[in-house]
Amino acid sequence: MTTQGPHPVSGTFPRSDEEIAARVKAMESILVEKDLIASDAIDYMSSVFENELGPHLGAKATARAWVDPEFKLFLLADATAACREIDIGGIQGEEMIVLENTEDVHNVVVCTLCSCYPWPVLGLPPNWYKYPAYRSRAVRDPRGVMAEFGFDPGDDVEVKVWDSSAELRYWVLPRRPEGTEGWSEEELAALVTRDSLLGLTDAITPE
């Protein structure tokens, strides 16, 4: 997705990846130079966000819910506690709510105000999640946004849009794809994408 227009708060336009990388590098140099942060701390944080947090953890929790009805109930009742039970949790995931997609209801997640996102299960948000175009259109025209992701939930399915905040961060439990009876948790987890955990698509249906 692309976006037009300046950011409503900062007034600046989204920048190129190269420009963002240069600005981050400059800020990092200043923080290290002023002794505000050690460079190994920055390396550690980067490595956590690149290698440890991410949609593979949301996929793991989803696959567990698909094979374990008790865990699924726990996840829907108290996502933060259920995730903690399988060693998933941390900053920006203190209050998570999981929304179950069904035959009749398809849920979509957005943060209309900024970019609140459940880091422990999804990692950092993609750039488009932060852009005004997504934040407004996900509310006004969720079916149109899903169509851009190549997905159509079907006319007889109710679409609900959920607005995350700093206090509450939503994510979606996609429907278990047909044709996956008897699959292992690892095999099932491979069908769960980031976009499906945001409700923009379904999980992948195997051939």
Ligand SMILES: [Co+2]
């Ligand atoms: Co936000």
